Amino acid sequence: MDTNNDITPNSSTEDKIKEAARRVFIRKGYAATRTRDIADESGFNLSLINYYFRSKEKLFDIIIKEHFQSFIQSVMVIVNNRDTSIQQKIQLIINNYIDMLTKNPDLPLFVLKEINSDPDKFMAMIGFDKVNGGGTYLAQQWAEMAAHRKAPPVKPIHFLMNTASLIIFPFIAGPVIRNKTGIDKEQYNNLMEERRKLIPYWVSLMLNDSYEGLNN
Amino acid sequence: MDTNNDITPNSSTEDKIKEAARRVFIRKGYAATRTRDIADESGFNLSLINYYFRSKEKLFDIIIKEHFQSFIQSVMVIVNNRDTSIQQKIQLIINNYIDMLTKNPDLPLFVLKEINSDPDKFMAMIGFDKVNGGGTYLAQQWAEMAAHRKAPPVKPIHFLMNTASLIIFPFIAGPVIRNKTGIDKEQYNNLMEERRKLIPYWVSLMLNDSYEGLNN
DNA sequence: GTCTATAGACTGATAGAC
DNA sequence: GTCTATCAGTCTATAGAC
Structure with a gap:
């Protein structure tokens, strides 16, 4: 199980966004998390969240399941x-x-x-x-x-x-x-x-x- | 201490809003509570919340202190x-x-x-x-x-x-x-x-x- | 005191340039 | 793939009619 907070240096943009999203969602909860917070935490642009995961809810769903x-x-x-x-x-x-x-x-x-x-x-x-x-x-x-x-x-x-x-x-x-x-x-x-x-x-x-x- | 959920029938508008706000804040938390939720719960108009309490934050502060x-x-x-x-x-x-x-x-x-x-x-x-x-x-x-x-x-x-x-x-x-x-x-x-x-x-x-x- | 209407800021999501 | 720019919707708060 990968539940540590290490940043894996060679991971893809998709994985980096997932890692960032996991941290922010767990720290703030679903409702209080802004997609902009995830973008900032990941270091990537806001629009990439929707490019890779379609919506905030789908991203949440994927991360929680895996976690x-x-x-x-x-x-x-x-x-x-x-x-x-x-x-x-x-x-x-x-x-x-x-x-x-x-x-x-x-x-x-x-x-x-x-x-x-x-x-x-x-x-x-x-x-x-x-x-x-x-x-x-x-x-x-x-x-x-x-x-x-x-x-x-x-x-x-x-x-x-x-x-x-x-x-x-x-x-x-x-x-x-x-x-x-x-x-x-x-x-x-x-x-x-x-x-x-x-x-x-x-x-x-x-x-x-x-x-x-x-x-x- | 008044922590029960009874609705006091003869209370003022101000008190009714406070009661409604207390219920909603505690149920959903500060961040997830919308002033519209409080207005609906109280049965009064949205603008009365600001008329009586100036802001969502001040209303929260008052209620939590009392509680x-x-x-x-x-x-x-x-x-x-x-x-x-x-x-x-x-x-x-x-x-x-x-x-x-x-x-x-x-x-x-x-x-x-x-x-x-x-x-x-x-x-x-x-x-x-x-x-x-x-x-x-x-x-x-x-x-x-x-x-x-x-x-x-x-x-x-x-x-x-x-x-x-x-x-x-x-x-x-x-x-x-x-x-x-x-x-x-x-x-x-x-x-x-x-x-x-x-x-x-x-x-x-x-x-x-x-x-x-x-x-x- | 209580309402309607709306301003001004912020949100999730998308279009389109590169 | 990644960015800028922006839309449409929602949020808190306020202005102004009654």
Whole structure:
């Protein structure tokens, strides 16, 4: 998956415009992005955007598809691996996300914003509508784990929400937290690195049988 | 704090425009909001927006100030209360947030989006720049708790991130999760209600001395 | 106070020169 | 392929009738 922000020096004009468009779209969102911003970012003339891609919307569509499909697929490979435990899968998914989000910190806010403005359209665009979490091998492992406990662990939906929250939200809230604490981007990334090991620990706490005592 | 979406029937034109503007701004963000949208939402003519508020930007400024200041103050009252424990404060803050976010599910994404586009400006606008978390009574209680432990609990910054993540992120991700699971808005709100008691339990797990064993 | 009409700037997209 | 010039539509804001 190519989600880094490097400029490939020998790429074609078409690719350079795509790279520039990807950066601007993700930073500002579809609505707030002007085709002139993309032209400036690419270093080429405004009219070339329409020459290569016909319209702003088609350019957006192409870029987003390319950007997400390989990432979604890499997660699907992890959750369907028959040789790893639930705990190992969780660690791998967390690593996968933290790698990707460290490279693309603007991505979660962008995705949530676009999904908010038209859920069905955007999820179909990135191919997330075809993902069926319940049909994964991870889901099967979870069901087996739940069956072998006296007390049920936390509801899957809450567990999923919590794991996603702990991974993704700190990236979204980065600007707020850095603004309040005064820590710089590098120090903040170090905090995110610490979380690679901390999040698996925190989520494992939620799966403990001691959960039983809570149902009051 | 008036953050509900009720239309007050006997309010003036000025107030009706403010109410309409608040709804539209929060739903779509500043950049994507057109003054025509506000005019339509209010039922009045486009030109009255400028008659009463001079410009889109000044109207935005007024509304956002009013919307947040009372909420921030209500949280400050909780964190500076000398008669409640850390645990009680956490529960009260969680209740405060879940109440507010259930009424205004679009708010977190709106805030994060605006902060992302200009952190200093927006945080000053809502008065959050003057908030000093380290000077609160809660911070003092935390320091005392940490001093009485052999092993330090989780770093305050991670604890803060995690608590905020578990509260706020599920509201942001609501559209995605509802889209994937097919559950409706009311069922989703029920899940959020469950979290009132679950989040304090989960965050308490992170404060346990068993945390000691993690530092490998 | 509330409306219609329109100015002036900006947007996405295209025609045509080279 | 890449550029300049410009169109047609939309945006915020204002002037002026009532």
